[in-house]
Amino acid sequence: MPLVTSRAILEASLEAFRAGRPFAVGAYNVNNMEQMQGIMRAAKETNSPVIVQVSRGALKYAEDKYLRNIIMAGVELNPEVPIAVHLDHGNNLEAVKRAIDLGFTSVMIDGSLLEDGKTPSDFAYNVRVTSEVVKYAHDRGVSVEGELGTLGGIEDGVGSGKAHLTDPDQAVEFVERTGVDALAISIGTSHGAFKFKGEPKISFEVIKRCRELLPNTALVSHGSSSVPAELIEEINRYGGKLEHAKGVPIEVLQQAIAYGINKINVDTDIRLAATAATRKFLAEHPEKFDQRDYAGAAREAIAREIAARMRAFGTAGRAPEVKPLGLEEMKARYARG
Numbered sequence: 001m002p003l004v005t006s007r008a009i010l011e012a013s014l015e016a017f018r019a020g021r022p023f024a025v026g027a028y029n030v031n032n033m034e035q036m037q038g039i040m041r042a043a044k045e046t047n048s049p050v051i052v053q054v055s056r057g058a059l060k061y062a063e064d065k066y067l068r069n070i071i072m073a074g075v076e077l078n079p080e081v082p083i084a085v086h087l088d089h090g091n092n093l094e095a096v097k098r099a100i101d102l103g104f105t106s107v108m109i110d111g112s113l114l115e116d117g118k119t120p121s122d123f124a125y126n127v128r129v130t131s132e133v134v135k136y137a138h139d140r141g142v143s144v145e146g147e148l149g150t151l152g153g154i155e156d157g158v159g160s161g162k163a164h165l166t167d168p169d170q171a172v173e174f175v176e177r178t179g180v181d182a183l184a185i186s187i188g189t190s191h192g193a194f195k196f197k198g199e200p201k202i203s204f205e206v207i208k209r210c211r212e213l214l215p216n217t218a219l220v221s222h223g224s225s226s227v228p229a230e231l232i233e234e235i236n237r238y239g240g241k242l243e244h245a246k247g248v249p250i251e252v253l254q255q256a257i258a259y260g261i262n263k264i265n266v267d268t269d270i271r272l273a274a275t276a277a278t279r280k281f282l283a284e285h286p287e288k289f290d291q292r293d294y295a296g297a298a299r300e301a302i303a304r305e306i307a308a309r310m311r312a313f314g315t316a317g318r319a320p321e322v323k324p325l326g327l328e329e330m331k332a333r334y335a336r337g
């Protein structure tokens with residue numbers, strides 16, 4: 001399958017939910033070649049559709065085109081995997097235009113925050129910037145994710161650090177006024193590796209209400225890495241120092257999927273898997289200095305970790321359920337209204 005829109009994958013997820021066999025697609029952040037290869041290996045091995053997402057920080061690090069070409073190499077080499085390429089936390093129309101010019105099939109506009117990516121905005125601002133992006137993106141067949149409510153935590157410089165749960169009734173108004181394909185809702189998760197002081201408190205009620213009120217809109221959970229204890233232990237055993245790191249347990253994410261979450265963002269777990277594998281490799285092989293050795297070990301660890309997520313989220317085996325809706329097909333569909 002060629003590159004698809006995220007709408008294509010998310011529609012398969014919405015359909016599966018209606019049929020009583022829900023799954024969520026993982027959206028995994030990519031910054032370099034080894035991460036992309038690890039993600040593609042996992043998708044291929046588990047026969048999963050996948051959303052590969054890129055933050056503004058990642059584009060800056062990789063000078064846009066290095067990353068674009070690495071990702072497109074992954075698309076080209078894996079024609080059997082339905083892949084959408086998505087901009088994570090776009091902060092204005094300019095960022096969205098750049099991503100679309102690079103060939104992305106999906107964008108997020110996070111109007112829950114002002115352009116600085118830190119200051120919470122108001123509803124009117126959010127509706128205005130999101131609508132503007134939807135118009136521009138849909139004219140080109142590109143899927144759009146908006147966000148309503150704010151998450152706790154900060155990652156890649158994004159986040160106000162203050163959590164504010166999504167109001168389901170307001171979500172309905174937001175979707176009607178903007179026309180987004182997907183909506184990131186705040187349900188109590190948090191960005192980064194230090195999500196919770198005590199036990200995580202996730203509001204399944206917010207998911208349930210949003211799902212009832214918005215049966216055709218994909219619901220997205222950000223800040224949803226699990227921060228596995230064994231990875232933290234491994235990092236610390238080999239010289240790292242991560243204290244009080246805590247994520248959203250897999251069982252909680254599975255419950256969120258059962259209530260109607262369609263897309264789950266995972267970034268921190270990829271970082272942790274790569275760091276643990278690199279530290280372990282270098283500690284066990286002090287004589288080695290070829291970057292391919294430890295980057296290769298990190299790549300293996302990423303593939304393992306993501307394959308486990310794909311199985312846990314029910315994405316494994318779902319590639320055949322995704323219809324080949326690319327930019328042209330979606331452009332025609334949006335034009336029909």
Ligand SMILES: [Zn+2]
Nearest residue numbers: 089222223265
């Ligand atoms: Zn996010």
